[in-house]
Amino acid sequence: xxxxxxxxxxxxxxxxxxxxxxxxxxxxxxxxxxxxxxxxxxxxxxxxxxxxxxxxxxxxxxxxxxxxxxxxxxxxxxxxxxxxxxxxxxxxxxxxxxxxxxxxxxxxxxxxxxxxxxxxxxxxxxxxxxxxxxxxxxxxxxxxxxxxxxxxxxxxxxxxxxxxxxxxxxxxxxxxxxxxxxxxxxxxxxxxxxxxxxxxxxxxxxxxxxxxxxxxxxxxxxxxxxxxxxxxxxxxxxxxxxxxxxxxxxxxxxxxxxxxxxxxxxxxxxxxxxxxxxxxxxxxxxxxxxxxxxxxxxxxxxxxxxxxxxxxxxxxxxxxxxxxxxxxxxxxxxxxxxxxxxxxxxxxxxxxxxxxxxxxxxxxxxxxxxxxxxxxxxxxxxxxxxxxxxxxxxxxxxxxxxxxxxxxxxxxxxxxxxxxxxxxxxxxxxxxxxxxxxxxxxxxxxxxxxxxxxxxxxxxxxxxxxxxxxxxxxxxxxxxxxxxxxxxxxxxxxxxxxxxxxxxxxxx
Amino acid sequence: xxxxxxxxxxxxxxxxxxxxxxxxxxxxxxxxxxxxxxxxxxxxxxxxxxxxxxxxxxxxxxxxxxxxxxxxxxxxxxxxxxxxxxxxxxxxxxxxxxxxxxxxxxxxxxxxxxxxxxxxxxxxxxxxxxxx
Numbered sequence: 001x002x003x004x005x006x007x008x009x010x011x012x013x014x015x016x017x018x019x020x021x022x023x024x025x026x027x028x029x030x031x032x033x034x035x036x037x038x039x040x041x042x043x044x045x046x047x048x049x050x051x052x053x054x055x056x057x058x059x060x061x062x063x064x065x066x067x068x069x070x071x072x073x074x075x076x077x078x079x080x081x082x083x084x085x086x087x088x089x090x091x092x093x094x095x096x097x098x099x100x101x102x103x104x105x106x107x108x109x110x111x112x113x114x115x116x117x118x119x120x121x122x123x124x125x126x127x128x129x130x131x132x133x134x135x136x137x138x139x140x141x142x143x144x145x146x147x148x149x150x151x152x153x154x155x156x157x158x159x160x161x162x163x164x165x166x167x168x169x170x171x172x173x174x175x176x177x178x179x180x181x182x183x184x185x186x187x188x189x190x191x192x193x194x195x196x197x198x199x200x201x202x203x204x205x206x207x208x209x210x211x212x213x214x215x216x217x218x219x220x221x222x223x224x225x226x227x228x229x230x231x232x233x234x235x236x237x238x239x240x241x242x243x244x245x246x247x248x249x250x251x252x253x254x255x256x257x258x259x260x261x262x263x264x265x266x267x268x269x270x271x272x273x274x275x276x277x278x279x280x281x282x283x284x285x286x287x288x289x290x291x292x293x294x295x296x297x298x299x300x301x302x303x304x305x306x307x308x309x310x311x312x313x314x315x316x317x318x319x320x321x322x323x324x325x326x327x328x329x330x331x332x333x334x335x336x337x338x339x340x341x342x343x344x345x346x347x348x349x350x351x352x353x354x355x356x357x358x359x360x361x362x363x364x365x366x367x368x369x370x371x372x373x374x375x376x377x378x379x380x381x382x383x384x385x386x387x388x389x390x391x392x393x394x395x396x397x398x399x400x401x402x403x404x405x406x407x408x409x410x411x412x413x414x415x416x417x418x419x420x421x422x423x424x425x426x427x428x429x430x431x432x433x434x435x436x437x438x439x440x441x442x443x444x445x446x447x448x449x450x451x452x453x454x455x456x457x458x459x460x461x462x463x464x465x466x467x468x469x470x471x472x473x474x475x476x477x478x479x480x481x482x483x484x485x486x487x488x489x490x491x492x493x494x495x496x497x498x499x500x501x502x503x504x505x506x507x508x
Numbered sequence: 509x510x511x512x513x514x515x516x517x518x519x520x521x522x523x524x525x526x527x528x529x530x531x532x533x534x535x536x537x538x539x540x541x542x543x544x545x546x547x548x549x550x551x552x553x554x555x556x557x558x559x560x561x562x563x564x565x566x567x568x569x570x571x572x573x574x575x576x577x578x579x580x581x582x583x584x585x586x587x588x589x590x591x592x593x594x595x596x597x598x599x600x601x602x603x604x605x606x607x608x609x610x611x612x613x614x615x616x617x618x619x620x621x622x623x624x625x626x627x628x629x630x631x632x633x634x635x636x637x638x639x640x
Contacts, residue, residue, distance in 0.1 A: 282592065282593065283563060283592050283593055286592040286613065286614040287519055287521065287522065287592050287613070287614075288521065289614055290522065290525075290592060290613045290614045291521040291522065291525055293614065293617065294525045294526075294529075294613075294617065294618045295525055297617040297618060297619065298525070298528060298529055298532070298618055298619070301532075301617075301619055302532055326614045326615075329614075330614075344597065346600070
């Protein structure tokens, strides 16, 4: 390149006619990057159209304007000076071109080939706008940072879990696993390399037992897309609960499964303690109560005549108290065992009509004493047997009919049984005092007595556990129990259902 | 009639109570205070019927029941389990092992226990009659 005066004027028409020069000019004119040439004395010797379009660039060739406008954004001018000493620069410049418009440029200054070894005469500055690229880079960086943060948060959360967490893909590989897995399965002693990730089979091996095969279970979760819960697996001296859920990314695609492993040993120990507590409590509480009940009952039976009236009454009160206490202890024990799911239902096929007859006979004395009728209605229909626990069903009948007798002063208590698709429905209707609307919703809850607050409780009417126990039992046997209707002053009807026995022997 | 009841019961409160009611009912009663003693008295005394508690020291009632039913000398003596344990599982186990009845003590007045015993004795002697 020469430094002829011809080049001094930008866009000069006085160009060489050499065809390559035309081409070069044309390229420089068309190039999107701004290119200029600055002389040592500060004069802008040449600037291409792209350069002139830069924000804040003056149309004349006075360099001062650059400093004030475009160049003022950075220490560019000093850098340009340095280029004359032979030190090129490359820098990114941000430029606020309007209130909300910021552009970013990549600016490069290179010296013209030095002459006479004393620096150069001209500096070529190339300005490339990189706003978009910069934005993209920033977006990407931001995005990656976000992902990384998410990942850190995610890993930190699953690592802080006390529950073992594993994600498996469809090909046996562990994708993510937290530390709790190792702790729960006692894997810390194994080779570190095995532990990292890799194959799920070493965990499968560890967990394999006669009753549990993890491999087939998680395969099942993925293939059949279903959630699997193993409530209790014995693992060495530990009890584990395992939950497996497929990871579905769309309606048709399952990419793996999540497995949660929970150590429930402590829970089991506590539960066992509770069990023991209940059976000991029941035994220890009932024995002295039985002695009180038994001895007072014998005094009543064999020595009543020898006692003064007051003492007889006192003995009677002690007897009634002991019976009431035994009932309370039994109710509490029933509730505890029902809530713990510890009651086993010995399902058999039996006639509920016969059972109801039995209960009616047993309650007849107390009903007759109150002059309340106690009757079975419509037994003409031939009814199938039910499949339920006979003793528990009797308890439910006893509770419901007993309640009705208790709260009825005039009229009677009437029982009816009818079929209702797949179930037998028992209705207990009374002409008692009825239950206020406001109290109806509380009926089947623990310790609730209709129409009573804590202080107005009628403690002679029991613990308020009867309906709650009946509900747990009826539901435990596959039936339902509910308040059919109740009108104050008119009466109440309770109903419950039990499934018809598959043996379907009809009651005649 | 020479009917002797054996009551195997470790709790003196219960033992005395049942002893009394059976005496009131004019039945002869022999008592034992633990499982081993109970088994011993069942073998030597040849009681007509045994009332057997479950929770007892030395040998529990279910173990005693097993031994009684395994011994040809005692296996035909009817056994009524008398307990205050809550679990119906024990009741079932006892019946499977050969007990004729399972009575939860707190659910019965002594007199009704006597009634049950008399019923079983009556049924048992009816069964015995043709054989003897």
